[in-house]
Amino acid sequence: MTFIAAFIFGAIVGSFLNVCILRLPRNESLVHPGSHCVACSKAVAWHDNIPCVSYFVLGGRCRHCHVKISAQYPAVEILTGLLFILFYVIFGFTPKGVVYLVLALALLVESVIDWRYQIIPDEITLPTIVLGLAVSAMWPEFHGESSRLWGFLQSVIGLLVGGGLLYGAGAITERILKKEAMGGGDVKLMAGLGALLGWQGVFWIIFIASFLGSIVGLYLRIKEGQERIPFGPYLAGAAFFYLFFGQALMAWYLGCLR
Numbered sequence: 001m002t003f004i005a006a007f008i009f010g011a012i013v014g015s016f017l018n019v020c021i022l023r024l025p026r027n028e029s030l031v032h033p034g035s036h037c038v039a040c041s042k043a044v045a046w047h048d049n050i051p052c053v054s055y056f057v058l059g060g061r062c063r064h065c066h067v068k069i070s071a072q073y074p075a076v077e078i079l080t081g082l083l084f085i086l087f088y089v090i091f092g093f094t095p096k097g098v099v100y101l102v103l104a105l106a107l108l109v110e111s112v113i114d115w116r117y118q119i120i121p122d123e124i125t126l127p128t129i130v131l132g133l134a135v136s137a138m139w140p141e142f143h144g145e146s147s148r149l150w151g152f153l154q155s156v157i158g159l160l161v162g163g164g165l166l167y168g169a170g171a172i173t174e175r176i177l178k179k180e181a182m183g184g185g186d187v188k189l190m191a192g193l194g195a196l197l198g199w200q201g202v203f204w205i206i207f208i209a210s211f212l213g214s215i216v217g218l219y220l221r222i223k224e225g226q227e228r229i230p231f232g233p234y235l236a237g238a239a240f241f242y243l244f245f246g247q248a249l250m251a252w253y254l255g256c257l258r
């Protein structure tokens with residue numbers, strides 16, 4: 001029962017994430033106007049707007065103009081539903097579980113937008129930074145600290161290390177390649193991840209993202225001739241991996257040092 005409830009609630013949230021993915025890159029309001037078909041602009045009735053279900057009932061087409069609806073809509077809704085179940089199973093209904101889930105959803109939206117439009121909206125990165133600082137001050141145990149001041153300081157250090165490293169890497173590559181290498185969105189995204197996950201997290205995430213990025217990026221460049229490879233989805237993928245395996249990675253690393 002709990003799983004079904006989590007999935008349904010997740011799918012509803014996923015339906016809102018779809019609105020964010022569609023409207024944030026165009027600087028449109030998230031609430032007004034209501035859902036409408038992107039082809040014929042006709043309003044979508046509530047019974048045609050039920051997460052996961054409506055897409056299949058309508059056969060993947062608009063009721064009015066019969067233009068195909070992107071499969072991204074049900075995909076994001078189903079994925080969000082599954083994420084709700086996954087985070088509930090792994091972290092439970094705890095502050096950590098809720099904060100990590102919020103981060104994962106922000107990363108999902110950011111990845112799809114960066115992949116499709118090559119931008120990372122401030123509407124996602126700046127709240128992530130604020131969330132990281134606020135959470136660290138409220139629950140210092142996120143960073144293994146017992147005092148709020150130290151938790152907050154850890155968060156600030158993570159923010160500076162994360163943002164600074166990507167900014168530095170971008171500036172150096174820009175000098176060598178003589179073209180823009182790292183977007184400001186990537187820098188702000190990494191600053192937010194650092195604020196939430198601390199400076200140790202920053203190193204792991206950049207390491208894993210570079211590894212992922214060089215493999216997939218190389219493939220895309222050779223196979224599809226793609227010029228600019230967005231870095232945001234790799235940072236997101238690496239951060240997602242770190243949420244689940246960060247502690248295990250740290251333990252393994254410290255074991256190796258000994």
Ligand SMILES: [Zn+2]
Nearest residue numbers: 037040062065
């Ligand atoms: Zn239509």
